[in-house]
Amino acid sequence: MMSQPVRSMTDNVQVSHLPRQQNESQSTVCDEAVEKTKEDLPATAETANIEPTESGKPKRKPSFYLAVLSLMLVILIVSLDATALSVAIPVITSDLNGTSLTAFWAGISFMLAVVIVQPIYTTVSDVLGRKIALYTGFVLFTIGSIIFAVAHSMSILILGRIIQGLGGGGLDVLNEIIIADITTLKERPLYLGLMSVPMAIGSALGPILGAAFSEYATWRWIGWINLPIIAVSAPLAVFFLRLKPIERSMWSRLASLDWIGLVLFAIGITVFALPLSWGGAMYPWSSWRTIVPLVIGIVVLTVFAVYEARPAHPVFPYRIFRSRTAVVTLIGSFIHGMVLYTLLFYMPLFFESVFLEAPLGSAVSMLPLLCMVTAFSGLAAWVVEYVRHYRWEIWLGWVLLTLGTGLFAVWDVNSSLAIKSGFQVIAGIGMGALFTVLPIPMQASAPTAEDQGLAVGVLVSFRLFGALVGLAIGSTAFSSTFGHGISSLGSNLPKDVVILKDPNQAIGFIPYLRQLRNLTAEELNAIRSVYRDSMQTIWYILTGFGGFGFLTSLLTASLTLETEELSRQYFDGDMA
Template sequence: MTSSSAKQPPVELKQTTQPVRPEQDEVSPSNDKKRKKPLSFYFTFLALNICVLLVSLDATALSVAVPVITHELNGTTLEAFWASLCFLLAVVAVMPIITSLSDVLGRKIPLYASFIIFMIGSIVFAVANSMGILILGRALQGLGGGGLDVLGEVILADITTLKERPLYLGLFSIPMAGGAICGPIVGAALAEYASWRWIGWINLPLGVIGFLLFFFFLRLKPIESALNSKLARLDWTGMALFLVGSILFSLPLSWAGAMYPWASYQTLVPFILGLLFLTGFALYEARPVQPVFPYRIFSNRTSSATLVGAFMHGAVLNGGLLYLLLSFQATFRDTPFRSAIEVLPICVFIVIFSIVGAVSVEVLRVYKILTMAAWPCLAVGVGLFALWKPGVSDGIKYGPQVLAGVGLGVLFTICTFPMNASQQVDDAGLAIGIMVSFRMFGSMTGLAIGSTVFHSIFEQRIAKLGQLPSELAVLHDVREAIGFIPSLRTTNHSLPAYDGVIEAYRVSFMAVFLALAGMGAVGFLFSFAIKELSLESEEVGRQGFEED
């Protein structure tokens, strides 16, 4: 089969009518036999679901448990910051590299390596007796989890045709979205009622089952070339440039305004260096035989607009959920577990509408109108979070969550279809891997923007309150604002400045939600550039599933 790197991307044709299904879909017993999936396919699909459930749970379970862990291990605010950050940094850095490795070496080697690293990281996390060991465990989990997350979607694209993918993606979205949503509840419950160490231990039985299912039932078509030839094709220079650039770029984004001011050398120097490395990486990618980010993936407006949308969706999804939880804990003084219960409306609707989005594409065979309808729901819903204040009605508290959940859920799955429809079939897995990487880069950026906006507004509001009582004086250091949130429940509510502090938190979170809503508006504008392309392809890529 001709190498995918030699193929040109398909020309985008505007489709004004619903595509007609080929006649052979309706008849031919032989065609039915051809389309029948082997039993090993369904066990592989089960393993993929376990895979994304593991990573989704693990990525979000720690957020509400960090204060408990930091207190038990006598950690500092800085160590608590890194415990949350290192996982996401590792995921962002490793995803494109794993995608590129799997496109050259085959999916299995990177998949098994990711599983092993993730399991080792889970054990290190669970047995940690210091914050340093815990941070190491989280970093290992991020390296392994990033591989599992991206390869889950890549392999799904490999083993299904574009025509049938909406059905399987709808099913696949249940553990993907459900894990991300249930993670905070699981983490809060374990931290408050059992032990935070179970956040690591619960990965082991599921991980072993998933690994064994892959080992015995994953049957992908091999890439026919010698190992030396495969290694020679890898874009080692590009991977190094991306790894260094993404880390240098992401680190200052994560601490700007929280640990160091934006104008400080600690923020500006790595940020500028990261931009230079990433610019060099982008220019260099025209040279390798098998680049990490092939230019052909970005060569049409549908894929480019979809990648921008995936970036914005990741920013709003992860940034929104984190600050949603913190907002309930600060504005309404909820416990971590109670805050996780309070966000169930948005969580449930994300899961439901991630399935609805995929099923709608399966039935209607179109995706553009659904994409354009989802973005306003997302942007308006998240923007309405800014109305929250103590004593607000349940309708104002939960209604916007439902609206935002509809938009976030539909976009969770629907971005896959224009991304694949605009590419050659052999590039399906690679294109999805790049899209997932963009979504995770968006997650990092959304968290960074949220952090910068929150700390900037909070510092201004606290300064207006003047000298604070001793019980609240720590808040003059804006870096302590997030860490102090659990103490708001136990602090004397009759203190003169207490209501002013609560208002400072409320206004700061309001600014964060409005900034994220603005990112949703950008996603909506780019959705106009997406073209409606046919979803009727029945081909699988060069690493598709082998028949029994």
């Protein structure tokens, strides 16, 4: 067995400066973490026949870069699709004669499906192979995109979004897992930086394209635009993503899957996530329709967590969570997803309701945030590639995220462009840095190189689950504050806005604020102030979570990045 570099299971020591020889002499720390058969042992760049360059880094063949391009296109389509719909939902709902309820499910169904399937893709790809899971993601995402684009009713559109989520969840998590498979930890910051570019570009362009399609063409292009990108990405993956196959028969791999764990997780996370999505929106949090499934989901997930100590290939291996650095990084990823995705949902609504901007204008107003996320998600990873340390970037990222999010509370109807843009820049730098730097300690803390892909898959799942929880918290905070704010205006609301007495109608009514003609300037400003105060509550909550993320990040250890081991599903450029 090849010696493994030391991983402190308690992270109480700094190992980034330990000599390589000393690291190898202490490799027995990880031997108890996982049992391997001979064919499952991790390879190195040397044993995988990858020639080094003069700098010592692996010399890659053209097929490797074409495979990386395929993964970058995967990230682009998922990022575009995940962010394009929110600004177009009012137009879609009107066009398909939908209701507030169907509009709600059109918006949340994709996220729910992604949260449910990501851990399943992670464990299935670890046992059956990455490419089988990747191809499944491509097929489901393509089918879902077509159904969405041709839908003539809200129910069919929601079905398309669910199928897109079932595929998109796999594509989203597998691109990061496969990058962990085909690169060494030593060179990974460079590729994490490259992968962040299409993610950030997609997140920036998504709202703009969604608004442009819905206003000037047709919202159906939100689905159609995925197809040409898939038509390029999928063939590149088929012909150039040459991963070393798992040396076991398909039947033996199927038999080794944790079927009971998969079923328990799928049931538990579905029953738990559904009331999180509708609590405070469809039903009150005090309703039995929210409480009962929430409790059942918690019970099933608890049974799942206890059971996971038994299987040989569990969905969530306990060994991934034994490191203190892994635990605090997962907490950070959860909070990062909570803050980022909640802001991406509510910020355009803030611009539309408080500043009375059109959907396209609100998407453009978000460009400072999105551009900073784009730039610094790549830059931060490349800085780690250069300096070989990551903790200070994580700490600085949390400080900027917390500061910038807190400053959003200063915004009001009279805020200048400089104030609106400047605060977004601060928050965007922090969010971008954390997006690509957090996976580095998560992978460095993995017991073996074999577990690095699994570790980053778990991290991505935590990020998206944080997004779901953040949206639930945001919905509850918004509805509660909005209800109190509207009540404070008195019972004699103008008839044009009397619908706002029901806080559940507040989001759907935003596009009509610009069209109100019978309200005086004072009455309209009062309504805008209620929207402002309601979203200010969300900024305060997210700021508090950002501060907690910073405090937990102080427990992150500085682990070595100087390892050259590859996963058993490494890139095999010599395969036919």
